[in-house]
Amino acid sequence: MPAVVIVGAQWGDEGKGKATDLLGSRVDYVVKFNGGNNAGHTVVIGDQKYALHLLPSGILSPGCIPVIGNGVVVDLEVLFHEIDGLEERGIDTSRLVISANAHVIADYNRTLDKVNERFLGSRKIGTTGRGIGPTYADKMNRLGIRIQDLFDEKILRQKVEGALELKNQILTKVYNRRAASADEIVEELLSYVERLRPMVADTALVLHEALAADKTVLLEAGQATLLDVDHGTYPFVTSSSATTGGACTGSGIAPTAITRVIGIVKAYATRVGEGPFPTELFDDDGEQLRKNGAEFGTTTGRPRRCGWYDAPIARYAARINGVTDFVLTKLDVLTGWEQIPVCVAYDVDGERVDEMPMTQTGFHHAKPIYEFFPGWTEDISAARTFEDLPETAQAYVLALEGMSGARISTIGVGPDREQTIVRHDLL
Numbered sequence: 001m002p003a004v005v006i007v008g009a010q011w012g013d014e015g016k017g018k019a020t021d022l023l024g025s026r027v028d029y030v031v032k033f034n035g036g037n038n039a040g041h042t043v044v045i046g047d048q049k050y051a052l053h054l055l056p057s058g059i060l061s062p063g064c065i066p067v068i069g070n071g072v073v074v075d076l077e078v079l080f081h082e083i084d085g086l087e088e089r090g091i092d093t094s095r096l097v098i099s100a101n102a103h104v105i106a107d108y109n110r111t112l113d114k115v116n117e118r119f120l121g122s123r124k125i126g127t128t129g130r131g132i133g134p135t136y137a138d139k140m141n142r143l144g145i146r147i148q149d150l151f152d153e154k155i156l157r158q159k160v161e162g163a164l165e166l167k168n169q170i171l172t173k174v175y176n177r178r179a180a181s182a183d184e185i186v187e188e189l190l191s192y193v194e195r196l197r198p199m200v201a202d203t204a205l206v207l208h209e210a211l212a213a214d215k216t217v218l219l220e221a222g223q224a225t226l227l228d229v230d231h232g233t234y235p236f237v238t239s240s241s242a243t244t245g246g247a248c249t250g251s252g253i254a255p256t257a258i259t260r261v262i263g264i265v266k267a268y269a270t271r272v273g274e275g276p277f278p279t280e281l282f283d284d285d286g287e288q289l290r291k292n293g294a295e296f297g298t299t300t301g302r303p304r305r306c307g308w309y310d311a312p313i314a315r316y317a318a319r320i321n322g323v324t325d326f327v328l329t330k331l332d333v334l335t336g337w338e339q340i341p342v343c344v345a346y347d348v349d350g351e352r353v354d355e356m357p358m359t360q361t362g363f364h365h366a367k368p369i370y371e372f373f374p375g376w377t378e379d380i381s382a383a384r385t386f387e388d389l390p391e392t393a394q395a396y397v398l399a400l401e402g403m404s405g406a407r408i409s410t411i412g413v414g415p416d417r418e419q420t421i422v423r424h425d426l427l
């Protein structure tokens with residue numbers, strides 16, 4: 001009864017979608033367990049490119065059952081828009097199962113996300129503006145609306161009215177915005193009920209039964225370790241648990257069922273939005289990484305901040321998640337550099353610090369201490385075995401492996417499914 005977890009080991013956009021898709025044909029279920037349509041996963045299959053936000057990447061694998069777990073926040077308009085878009089392209093989405101306990105992103109939370117950010121000014125988080133933070137805040141505050149509430153109109157109305165009692169005070173008196181209408185919210189949510197009904201299930205039970213029947217379940221994180229609400233660079237984080245622990249709470253699968261944890265890590269580093277990023281580059285190298293790696297957000301189109309590989313971060317992610325295997329992505333993007341710097345430790349106010357500093361202040365002050373590795377100029381996008389890589393590229397991978405706290409089992413040399421080197425099987 002293997003449950004396998006895929007997590008981002010940096011600040012997101014490491015290539016989790018491609019990794020999930022690679023395993024998709026060999027797993028029975030793919031579960032999204034956290035986040036919502038703040039995620040953006042690009043999957044390239046031959047000449048077809050898919051951008052997924054809310055649906056698990058497993059939706060692209062025929063025969064695999066995609067599950068939206070209880071830990072996810074669901075924007076119903078986006079859900080059906082994404083389903084319709086895939087159906088138009090001939091992808092069968094009829095297998096999708098959604099947890100009755102997943103929370104719904106109501107329109108007032110999209111509004112609040114945007115006005116909160118404006119209100120914060122220079123202290124803003126740089127959120128995706130999708131209503132993610134306010135919806136998780138409502139969940140913790142016990143004011144949330146869940147998928148199951150849509151099937152009991154009286155309860156739904158009570159809950160929306162209850163939430164709006166406070167929200168409308170904030171919207172009108174603090175932010176000077178129009179009050180939200182309970183009737184409009186309820187009406188909009190109810191408009192999805194009939195389409196939603198056949199998809200909704202007790203997904204924790206479904207997954208428990210699947211594991212008991214020896215099916216393989218892949219739990220796919222949105223966001224990443226350094227964006228996790230507990231373990232990330234708080235407060236510059238998302239509002240959900242994007243690490244292995246979140247895979248359990250966000251799906252109802254027990255920790256004892258997890259047999260493997262796959263950490264996805266880029267051969268360099270990127271970040272979208274605000275927050276500390278020690279190896280960030282502001283020079284031509286940063287520009288070149290962005291260009292070579294097409295580092296523009298899948299969700300918001302924002303240019304991603306780019307920097308060199310940060311080994312203490314990878315080690316931190318390995319510890320927090322219990323990573324058994326890394327997938328190293330985008331090695332091809334580093335082609336052409338004479339030498340490649342890797343951050344091996346930090347200088348924090350004159351002192352060498354080898355691991356992730358304990359405090360926010362320490363991390364904000366951290367300056368990278370680099371080691372330099374010889375680069376390569378050969379095009380590596382057609383490499384299919386480790387030995388196909390130039391020796392310097394092999395040495396770079398082995399050096400990262402030695403510093404990052406787990407073996408590097410798979411290497412990405414291009415966006416396509418085929419552009420992958422497997423050193424150790426992931427399942």
Ligand code: GDP
Nearest residue numbers: 013014015016017040041042330412413414415
């Ligand atoms: P996710 O959010 O972790 O799923 O990652 P994104 O899809 O947001 O960003 C990763 C981007 O890198 C996507 O455009 C992928 O198609 C692309 N990608 C993934 N692996 C590789 C790789 O090994 N090489 C290159 N050049 N691109 C890759």
Ligand code: IMO
Nearest residue numbers: 012013038039040126127128222223238272273
């Ligand atoms: P995937 O799954 C990269 C970032 C936002 C912002 C912070 C909080 O594609 O890796 P939110 O809207 O979640 O409240 O924003 O988190 N962020 C991501 N950055 N990849 C993502 O998802 C992200 N999801 C959220 O840019 O800094």
Ligand code: MG
Nearest residue numbers: 013040041298
């Ligand atoms: Mg992404």
